[in-house]
Amino acid sequence: xxxxxxxxxxxxxxxxxxxxxxxxxxxxxxxxxxxxxxxxxxxxxxxxxxxxxxxxxxxxxxxxxxxxxxxxxxxxxxxxxxxxxxxxxxxxxxxxxxxxxxxxxxxxxxxxxxxxxxxxxxxxxxxxxxxxxxxxxxxxxxxxxxxxxxxxxxxxxxxxxxxxxxxxxxxxxxxxxxxxxxxxxxxxxxxxxxxxxxxxxxxxxxxxxxxxxxxxxxxxxxxxxxxxxxxxxxxxxxxxx
Amino acid sequence: xxxxxxxxxxxxxxxxxxxxxxxxxxxxxxxxxxxxxxxxxxxxxxxxxxxxxxxxxxxxxxxxxxxxxxxxxxxxxxxxxxxxxxxxxxxxxxxxxxxxxxxxxxxxxxxxxxxxxxxxxxxxxxxxxxxxxxxxxxxxxxxxxxxxxxxxxxxxxxxxxxxxxxxxxxxxxxxxxxxxxxxxxxxxxxxxxxxxxxxxxxxxxxxxxxxxxxxxxxxxxxxxxxxxxxxxxxxxxxxxxxxxxxxxxxxxxxxxxxxxxxxxxxxxxxxxxxxxxxxxxxxxxxxxxxxxxxxxxxxxxxxxxxxxxxxxxxxxxxxxxxxxxxxxxxxxxxxxxxxxxxxxxxxxxxxxxxxxxxxxxxxxxxxxxxxxxxxxxxxxxxxxxxxxxxxxxxxxxxxxxxxxxxxxxxxxx
Ligand code: SF4
Numbered sequence: 018x019x020x021x022x023x024x025x026x027x028x029x030x031x032x033x034x035x036x037x038x039x040x041x042x043x044x045x046x047x048x049x050x051x052x053x054x055x056x057x058x059x060x061x062x063x064x065x066x067x068x069x070x071x072x073x074x075x076x077x078x079x080x081x082x083x084x085x086x087x088x089x090x091x092x093x094x095x096x097x098x099x100x101x102x103x104x105x106x107x108x109x110x111x112x113x114x115x116x117x118x119x120x121x122x123x124x125x126x127x128x129x130x131x132x133x134x135x136x137x138x139x140x141x142x143x144x145x146x147x148x149x150x151x152x153x154x155x156x157x158x159x160x161x162x163x164x165x166x167x168x169x170x171x172x173x174x175x176x177x178x179x180x181x182x183x184x185x186x187x188x189x190x191x192x193x194x195x196x197x198x199x200x201x202x203x204x205x206x207x208x209x210x211x212x213x214x215x216x217x218x219x220x221x222x223x224x225x226x227x228x229x230x231x232x233x234x235x236x237x238x239x240x241x242x243x244x245x246x247x248x249x250x251x252x253x254x255x256x257x258x
Numbered sequence: 259x260x261x262x263x264x265x266x267x268x269x270x271x272x273x274x275x276x277x278x279x280x281x282x283x284x285x286x287x288x289x290x291x292x293x294x295x296x297x298x299x300x301x302x303x304x305x306x307x308x309x310x311x312x313x314x315x316x317x318x319x320x321x322x323x324x325x326x327x328x329x330x331x332x333x334x335x336x337x338x339x340x341x342x343x344x345x346x347x348x349x350x351x352x353x354x355x356x357x358x359x360x361x362x363x364x365x366x367x368x369x370x371x372x373x374x375x376x377x378x379x380x381x382x383x384x385x386x387x388x389x390x391x392x393x394x395x396x397x398x399x400x401x402x403x404x405x406x407x408x409x410x411x412x413x414x415x416x417x418x419x420x421x422x423x424x425x426x427x428x429x430x431x432x433x434x435x436x437x438x439x440x441x442x443x444x445x446x447x448x449x450x451x452x453x454x455x456x457x458x459x460x461x462x463x464x465x466x467x468x469x470x471x472x473x474x475x476x477x478x479x480x481x482x483x484x485x486x487x488x489x490x491x492x493x494x495x496x497x498x499x500x501x502x503x504x505x506x507x508x509x510x511x512x513x514x515x516x517x518x519x520x521x522x523x524x525x526x527x528x529x530x531x532x533x534x535x536x537x538x539x540x541x542x543x544x545x546x547x548x549x550x551x552x553x554x555x556x557x558x559x560x561x562x563x564x565x566x567x568x569x570x571x572x573x574x575x576x577x578x579x580x581x582x583x584x585x586x587x588x589x590x591x592x593x594x595x596x597x598x599x600x601x602x603x604x605x606x607x608x609x610x611x612x613x614x615x616x617x618x619x620x621x622x623x624x625x626x627x628x629x630x631x632x633x634x635x636x637x638x639x640x641x642x643x644x645x646x647x648x649x650x651x652x653x654x655x656x657x658x659x660x661x662x663x664x665x666x667x668x669x670x671x
Binding site for chain 1: 259260270287289290293295301302303305306307308311349352353356357393394509521524597601603604607
């Protein structure tokens with residue numbers, strides 16, 4: 018049977034309870050093509066059942082809900098099955114499985130989580146703020162994974178006096194720090210009035226980027242490996258080519 | 259705001275210093291701007307494949323010294339510039355706020371005199387910490403021959419300091435950097451080490467060089483062999499408590515009869531970094547890696563070369579070999595070793611399991627058995643050929659700060 022759910026943790030856990038005994042279960046939150054002849058179920062989140070599943074799974078592995086959160090943030094289309102197989106293994110073994118690194122389900126989950134965490138780490142470096150006329154900082158991002166709110170603690174710790182907005186332009190939402198509180202809000206499009214010096218600082222940064230390079234040692238492939246082209250769009254030093 | 263021209267001059271003269279690491283400091287935000295990111299962080303990568311983590315800049319490139327290999331030397335005809343401490347502070351906070359950088363790597367030519375130059379550096383970092391409320395990373399390069407009191411005070415504001423040894427022997431230093439002496443570099447290093455130990459022993463409040471000290475050696479400008487260089491590095495790690503020794507393969511920027519006209523091979527620099535990793539993370543000693551008057555082989559990485567000289571240790575069984583032994587297998591790095599140690603608690607590992615776990619077996623298979631089975635070639639010459647062939651373009655291990663090591667390339671040797 019194919020179980021459709023909306024990608025939320027509650028719906029996943031509800032679907033997990035239904036699909037667990039099913040030998041031939043496929044979980045999906047994306048628009049996967051229906052296979053002819055296969056039965057389908059549309060699972061809606063049932064908070065009470067989800068909570069029960071959560072409690073039970075946490076008894077088996079007290080950190081597993083963190084793993085689930087990370088897996089469901091993944092932008093990879095296989096994430097639903099990766100998460101399902103991983104939790105199925107926890108349920109059958111009855112204990113934490115994350116160190117069983119020769120198990121397929123664990124390898125897949127570990128890699129999926131690592132990619133999400135790695136992207137968070139990358140954005141700690143690659144994110145670029147612009148300063149608005151009001152002094153608030155604005156950073157548009159377009160990450161592979163759904164992580165914009167997870168970027169907040171890092172920047173809040175180092176820039177406590179600056180309100181900032183991290184805008185996931187792909188998912189049309191923003192993580193906001195108003196100088197005191199943090200919240201997530203839908204955000205389609207942002208008009209930001211920049212501070213008068215913004216362009217001058219960006220130009221200095223571009224000049225720096227150009228000057229610090231050693232042209233006789235060009236290694237473009239390596240550069241692109243460390244800093245993939247899809248991240249360049251919002252980086253002043255890269256966006257004009 | 260500093261002018262673009264000045265920024266260009268002061269950056270271009272600083273860029274050959276290879277260190278750019280921002281790791282090792284957990285400095286907390288104390289109300290102003292910034293903090294330390296313990297594992298370091300890359301903010302951008304330049305077309306030469308290097309990471310930008312810190313704003314790497316000179317306060318001045320106007321030098322009274324005359325080191326032959328340097329384009330800031332006094333008798334070189336280049337545009338000169340000197341920034342004010344305010345210009346640097348502003349640049350740092352505005353770049354930091356926009357998340358362009360992790361902090362500052364500040365150094366200076368010997369402007370007017372060693373004491374004057376060092377004082378200006380001190381003034382800048384002190385201002386940055388106290389007036390601008392900056393808590394981000396600061397790496398300060400010390401000026402040889404400067405007064406030890408200035409050095410001491412500067413260290414109170416920095417996360418890391420470095421004195422570059424540059425040339426591996428006193429003789430080469432005399433020849434190529436006549437105003438510097440070995441002492442003028444080693445004494446402040448020892449002073450800072452002493453003060454840091456004392457600071458820690460007395461559990462004093464605050465921080466004193468939390469990220470320690472580093473140094474840099476230029477490779478290929480003078481005749482020293484890899485064996486000598488690695489022994490020096492080992493001595494600095496063990497004796498002087500250095501966090502990192504950087505190797506910078508010589509790039510001719512000025513012509514001089516005493517200097518080679520060609521750049522030292524990048525492959526040599528790469529091999530030195532690989533050997534340096536073996537010293538720091540894999541439990542090797544310099545003596546095991548290369549003889550005193552020898553060079554590292556260029557066709558093989560130093561771990562493979564060691565393994566081929568010591569075939570009596572191999573093959574080792576991945577299901578039972580202790581961690582130190584696994585780390586000596588060519589191709590098995592710290593991450594793969596850890597994976598193996600974890601996974602084998604639950605199941606016996608065969609070759610298929612290792613493959614699934616993405617342990618790279620291309621080189622390793624000649625040196626291990628998995629569940630008693632061997633899949634390598636038992637013939638040493640054949641192995642040698644297989645290992646040397648197909649090693650791609652050298653990746654720059656010099657960039658393998660923790661920050662870059664997080665990426666796919668883990669420096670698995
Ligand atoms: S002291 Fe030597 S290496 Fe340093 S800037 Fe002056 S000439 Fe260059």
